[in-house]
Amino acid sequence: MTDFDNPVKNTFLVWDYIIFAALFVISSGIGIYFAITERKKATSADFLVGGRQLTCGPVALSLTASFMSAVTVLGTPSEVYRNGASFFCFAIAYACMVLLTAELFLPVFYKSGITSTYEYLELRFSKNVRLAATLIYILQTILYTGVVVYAPALALNQVTGFDLWGAIFATGIVCTFYCTLGGLKAVVWTDAFQMVVMVVGFLTVLIQGTILNGGPTAVWETARNGSRLDVVDFDPDPLRRHTFWTISVGGTFTWLGIYGVNQSTIQRCISCKSEKHAKLALYLNLLGLWIILVCAVFSGLIMYAHYKNCDPWTAGFISAPDQLMPYFVLDILGNMPGLPGLFVACAFSGTLSTVAASINALATVTFEDLVKKCFHNLSDKQSTWISKGLCIIYGIACTSMAVAASLMGAVVQAALSILGMCGGPMLGVFSLGILIPSTNWIGALVGLGCGISLSFWVGIGGFIYPSPPSKARPLPLSTAECIRINMTDSFTTAAVSTVPPFRPPLADSWYSLSYLYYSAIGFLATVVVGLLVSFISGRIHGKDIKPVLIQPVCNLLCFWSDKYKKMCWCGVQHDEVMSEEEIKAELPTEIVGNGFSKEPQEKLPGYISQDNAYVNDGYEKETYF
Template sequence: MGLGIVDILFLTLSVLVSAVIGLYQGYVGRRATPEGYLMGSRKMKPIPLAMSMMVGTVSAITIMGNAGEMYAYGTQLWVMDLGIMLALVIIAKVMIPIIHPMEVVSLYEYIEKRFNAKWLRQATVVLQLVGGYFFMGFLLYPPSIALQAFTGLDILLNIFIMGATCTLYSAIGGVKAVVYTDVFQAVVMVVGVFAIVIIGSNNVGGLDVVWDIAYHHNRTEFFNMDFDPYQRHSFWLCIILGFFFTLGTYGVNQSQTQRFFSTKSVQDAQRVIYYAAVGMVFLRALIHLAGLVIYAHFYECDPLARPGAEEPAYVVILYVLTVLTRVPGLAGIFVAAIYAAVLSSVSTQLNSMTALLWADFLKPHPFFASFTDVKAGALQKIIVSFSGIVAIVLGLVVSKLGRSFLRALFAITGALSGPLIGLFIVALFLPWVNLKGASSGFFISIVLSIWLAIGQLQSQTQEPFLTMSQDGCSSNTTDSAANTTTQTVTESTVTADPVTDVITEVLLPDEDDSVRGIYGISYCLNSFLGVVICMVVAIVVTAATGTNSLEDVDEHLVNGSAWRLFKKLTVLQGRGSPMEKVLQRSTSSHKEENGKGDTRVGNSEEVAERDVCRRTGTRKNNIVDGSV
């Protein structure tokens, strides 16, 4: 079955409302200053900002990918939410009180001020821009495959519709349009996922039946306490994954930090984080429950047990088309949720890319610095439009590329979050680390993280699904529409895992012992290893080149406890390079030896002169001219 008239009506209405909100905010804020356009004049309220943060990184692939994860591999990944909560608290308590009072537009301005190096700030910005643009392109492509199954629209047309819609309201309305559209889209997403949970659980007898089926078929696992780093998931690996995923996404990424920078006070910024944490855990719980509900429906006749079924996310599409379409409007609401997830993620990236380009590269230039607010605002709208066009083009390009390339691209992009987290940790907690140490750690960590990701992609294989059954299947168990859908989605290779590699990637090392080296380590540790490499290299290079003194660092840019420790540990303050000290000692010794040599020569000359005087009967300094 396909979408009915009511479903299409709901879908169309959702897209139109998003556009109208953007147009309205653009009209209301038509005289906004450049800072008002990008930051909402730093007067935005915590609740809408929190809802925007909640859905800003929950893409359409997260909805389908995480539900598919619960379906095929069980609930262990759910533990990731504990790491997410812990990281959000640290962001609220440690990062916001230091960075928010700076009133920056670009997060990476903090790096420049901390290390007094504009080039290091620009290096972090370039890293974010490259990753952000390709991420937008990919965000538009994989959902378009799923939406083709739902709507019948061509993949390229879906890419264009989604890209053009979010570019339109982002360009016209600025950050307020993005945030308030996200609020609407958050509601749509919650309702869409709720539709699966409520209808699906009722169909099988309730949530208790859903959980019972999952439990008896090995889907419920939360406390795998094994410390083996080579396994795919465990309690500890998922905690680490959630913690560093959140630091990378909400702590050191412009697209999300721009949300709490748009508030008027540190307290409001912290409220944004806390409200977003509650909403995020709630939405993710719904998505995970939806996966278990879908499993309860299919567990006796599992479509993933069919030959060629490689991507767990496609069962979500199959479920919607075979179950939700029986109730007019429900499938349309879910498809609207998919569209909403894409629009919210892409518009968030568009807004943040514009902020980075303006604050880090254009505004500091003398030509643009003289722009009036009107000219600057017009330029920012042009940047958003340009970024949207680039995103659409990249989405079209990505649709022509092979899956393996995309998978490698986004695995590497995910690995780059570790070095950036490490750089911020060094800046916040290690005030004695100098610029040479921090920059060396950052760049070496990037190189090694990319090397690790490439090695993993070349050597690891996908883990088999948990036990699947087709014992309850019959020749007419599923109708022709369902079979057609299964074939279409399988052939199209709905690639949920590349874009959310930190959430749904299910790679494990080969059993060959030759592979169980560094490349066999779980992908959950990639960001963590990047952080460790960055910090270790930074400390070692600083020890070799000399530590900062108290005068080299602004104490307001460092965590208070770390600064107090730095003041007490005088051994760390302003220590010169060991190599310089060796050279200084060598030079001093050389001078001392030369001085002593000169003294000995002088003494010998005096002795010789006195001897001559005694022999000639003259005194020193007398002029002998033939008379005494």
């Protein structure tokens, strides 16, 4: 192996630490502010869902920051640098995901008046389905959060000399601190601040990197010559890691499992003061997702233009691809005190926002789905203190899980694999409940079990037996102009085993499936098995299902006759005019009490219109009880 002189040294200086520390101080300060201003509001609804009075702006920023974590800040530019700008296709997946979430899933969750997403599963199916989904969500979120905490801390530690465990524990402590003090409002407003930091950090890198590499035209030309702009690859092979189909189709299922039915997302949407604000938050969030995606992809292209003749990974200057972005930042900003610290703050803003949202969502799910089931007569004060205690417990759990994340490989693939393996089956079971009225609880439970088993089978198999490099088709990288410090190449003469490692028959087929299809596999298995089992065990009659729990998708096909609409609804009476008492009866007492008035705001006759909106004497109400 040839030795090269590493041109970039660890240059993280005092000003960098000051700017980085300011991120943690301001985030903690937001938590303290809401702890003081909200101290008279002692209900769990205020703590967990912000009293359902948030507006679309901060919620949109919070949603974007939470899921555009350090996985995106560090991982996506590295992927683009090595494999090209095919990540642009995720823009299609994001658009499909937001549209389906806003129009199919959100209306049902918002009108149901639930606090935990999994309350819906008990209303629609049974307690057993709710419990199974809750436990899967808790497992998924803790695993994912471990990757989100560990990966950026490790990458920054190995490039900048930043203390690894200091960064990990600081992240866990600060997130737990402001989640416990300020509840959801602190999480949302801190996320909004961190989103601004992420964009500013990206823009700093983009501007300086573009200037140093001859301007946008030169960067674009270099990327084109290096085949980095071959965005669309229509190869239908499902074993290929990244193609148009794996990213747009597989990515839609993966991100729909993250957004459409994920507690962290839905909890912030239902905290909005109206369904209109909740939908608008999702659509504004789509704009934010696109902005961060464009910044990350162009960072990768600029990085390639900078290192086109001296790849620091191949040359051995760094030990893992996830270190490319921080290495590049120190290379171009190292002589400007404070700016490397700004980028590190950008990366950790993604981490803080994701971890905080996860802790808050885990506390909410555990309190609503487990604690309240065991203790029925908790006072508001007791509920609030228990919720805060759960935030502390999950803060410790997520920080501890970061240790195991060192075994999970590349940051982007590891994170999306975890989300896909759990998110797909969860998306499937909610789709069975919301879109297919004939599904019963037995079908939902068996389908969920089969979906989880199948997605974990292929996911764990792919982890143990990685797909051959030929399926990834990495683009060429060069070290032609790296500065050699030892002109004599030295090669290891030790005997190398020529016996290939054992690979079972499924290793090059089933286990080599693109990780972006894990969610689709789990979704399809859950839906197909759920329908079959429901048909065998006795499907549900539509007249026995509360209309508020079903989304009549066929309303989108307005040219259908009433006969075919009713057939698709399986007998659910969506067009039925309902009295005030019947509307109130649709929701259980504990659901009605979750931030919703037991009495309508006006003593006037009301009914549910064809589009499921509550209409009170001709005036549409945006607040449901």
